[in-house]
Structure formats: C-alpha cells, structure tokens
Amino acid sequence: MKITNPATGAVIANVAADNAAAVRRKYEAARAGQSAWAKVPIRKRLDAIAKFRQRIVDKRETLARTLTQEVGKPIRQSRNELNGLLGRIDFFLAESLRALREEKVYADPKQQLDERITHEPLGVIANVSAWNYPYFVGSNVFVPALVAGNAVLYKPSEFATLTGLHIAEMLHEAGVPRDAFVPVVGDGAAGAALTRQPVDGVFFTGSYATGAKIAAAAGRRMIKVQLELGGKDPVYVCEDVDIKATAAGIADGAFYNAGQSCCSVERIYVHESVHDAFVAAFVAEVKGYKMGDPMDEATYIGAIARRPQLDVLKRQVADAKKKGATLLTGGSVVRGKGNWFEPTVFTDVDHSMALMKDESFGPIIGIEAVADDEAAVDLMNDTEYGLTAGVYTHDAKRARKILAQVRAGSVYWNCCDRVSPRLPWSGVGHSGIGLTLSTYGIQTFTRPKAWHLRNV
C-alpha cells in the first residue's frame, strides 16, 4: 500500500497491507493472547499505559512530523493533537481503577445477601479508526479497552497508517504484549475482513456510510457495536455577543484542521440584527488564515487528506451557487500538486443546499440569518446528524433554554469544536451509537456481571 503526502502528492512510504488470511491470523493471535492480558493485574496494565505516555513525550516531534506528512495537518496542529493526547491518557490513568472496581450495590445482613457488580472485559475487540485525529480517536478506544483487559485489533485508517504503526510500536515497547494489541494494516477491505472475524465487539470511528455497513454486518452476531460517526454541527449567534471575538472563535471551530473534524462547525445561524456585522468580521478573520506548506510553523490551513473529498466540496460549492448563495471568499480547488481547497464562506444559504445538510468535512461554511431563537432551534435540529451544537450569547438562561431543545450528544455555550476526556463523547441519529471518554467510556469496554451472593 502506497502512503502519499496529501500536501505534495509524493509517495512517502510503501507498507505491506494485510489480506483476509493475514487478518484471520491476527485475530487468532489476539484471541489466544487475550486471557493472559486480562490476568495481568490492572495496576500493571496501567503501568504499561503510563510508559506508552512517556514514549509519546520522548518521540513527540517525530510523531508530529509523521502525522503532518501523512494527513496534511499543519505541524502546530499535529503537536496540539499529541499534547491533547497526553491529557486524555492522564484521565484514563487517574480514573480507570475507580471506573472498573467491583461495586457492592446492596447488602441485607438478615438474609446474608450481597449484590455486587464486576466489570468484565468484552474479550477481543476490533477498533476500526479514522485518519483526521488518529491519536485522539484511536486512544479513546484502545487505551481504556486495554486497561479493561481486552485484546485490541486496531486498524488505523489507510490515510494514517504510519501513525498507527508508531502507536503499535510504542505500546509494545511499553509492555503491552504483541498479541494484546495487534495492528491491522490496509484500507476498507482490511476493515471489512476484520469486522467479519468473530470478535466480541466492534468500535468504529468514521463516516455514517461505513458505520451503517458495519452495523448491518454485526447485527446478527449479537456483539457490542459502537459507532462514532460524522456531524453537521451548527452554532447559533445571538445579537448580544461581542461580534469580533465570537466570529474569530467560530471561524477557528470551522476551519481548524481544514474543517476535517467530526465536531467542526459546519453551519452558522446568526440573529438577523447582527448578521451583516458578523459576516464581515468572520470573512476578515478567514482571509487572514495562512494556507500552505503544513510543515511551516505559520500555516493554519493545511491540505485535504483524501483526494475524493475535493469533489464533495466542489459539488457543494456548485450547488450552493446554483441555488442563489453568495460566495464571499474562496470556492475553488487550488491547482498544482497535492489536495488543496481554499477556505470558503457563503451567505444567503438555506436548507435546500447540500452545504447546509450534508457533512462537508472541509474548509467551507454557510452562514444563514435567522429571525429568532425558535427559528434557530428548528434549523439546528433540521439534520440527520446530532454530534454537537453551540450557542453564543451573554444570557445564561437563554443559552440553557436553547441548548435543552437541541438534539445533540454535546452542547456548547460560548465555545465550540471542543472535546473533554471528562465528558462522554457521543452522537444522536446518524452521528452514531454508544460513547467514548468519561468514566462511561471506560466501562463501555466491559460487560457488567451481576453477582447474587448468599452466605448461608
């Protein structure tokens, strides 16, 4: 399999992909290794994760450069991802013992009855992952899954393979056995071969289209399936905000990582009384972004990781223009080597346009004026997705009222495009099922076992 730098189109590595027979052998190795790993005391499993964390600290710059070269992410944003990863690992190191300890939920001395819950590992799990934040979306799964005593078959995205192999190497160096964490290399075919194995759970991060296929294939097997899928995340700007600061914050939420975040802001609704001022401030901010060599420290907009996404963006631009939207900046593929798309802002948009309904996953955004909060809520909820949604206002009561009506896994007041390890990360509708992060996101890699104990 060729690994290409999306910023230049140059082939940077060749790796051997796993065919179906190799995937089967890897599954068998993980199945054989799981019970030994589950018997390792949890504190020792946590020690291995702490050593993995140290390996990341030691190799941070090399890892950041590899990530930038294979996904086109600006180098500063690659470093941010690695720094953020350390905080997530710290959360798992601090919380896992508590989340996974045996719970005594009831005691009746008269009947000499005890009721307890233990958290048993699921067994062997498949972790099929996305490329856009490979360290984040991968570690949300494999770190707590390993801590809980599962063996993990980890398939990084074919667009983040080198990063996936770095992760495997560091985990093995840290003491996680090779048959407890097993990388599977390849594209969708390897992913499909992996999810066909008799695993005990499938944990997927990626698009709705792929997630739906995985859920259908797993449905008859009665195994745990968790899907972290896409979004079409809205924000609503009320008339009482500081326009310039709000525009800058939301532009960052829309264009960071060139808009290739599951929780990127993908739609903006603005109270009509401040619409024009907001649009002017927003466009000024976006025009200030430096697009270019992702290795350059000053670059803010990097390359588009997957070439086919350029066609999605072109189609959304053409559709919006045809239906009467006003293009304020950008709108085109940048000619030359690599995959580049100009940061693009539209207004005069509506929900007949793909730009406002379908996930864009690129540096492109529509801004729509709304008359009041009720109209904003209706439009925010007019989507199959439900990952995140935000509101900007000085009025706390108004924010709570709006956010309570919005159908989304995470809601934001005066912030956006944010993930916290302490809070569950989940989606509604086409944004997926299940969750990662928080203590629930540790327990999700276990099966609660109910103990009814009578000491007679």
Ligand code: NAD
């Ligand atoms: P994708 O669906 O194209 O690929 C995801 C993974 O699935 C890859 O590893 C791929 O090789 C594999 N795959 C493809 N076909 C398969 C099949 N038939 N069976 C099994 N595996 C298969 O998604 P992507 O382009 O890697 O990621 C972008 C998408 O991920 C966006 O929609 C984004 O919103 C979403 N995402 C969601 C979250 C979240 O937390 N909710 C986080 C990051 C990305």
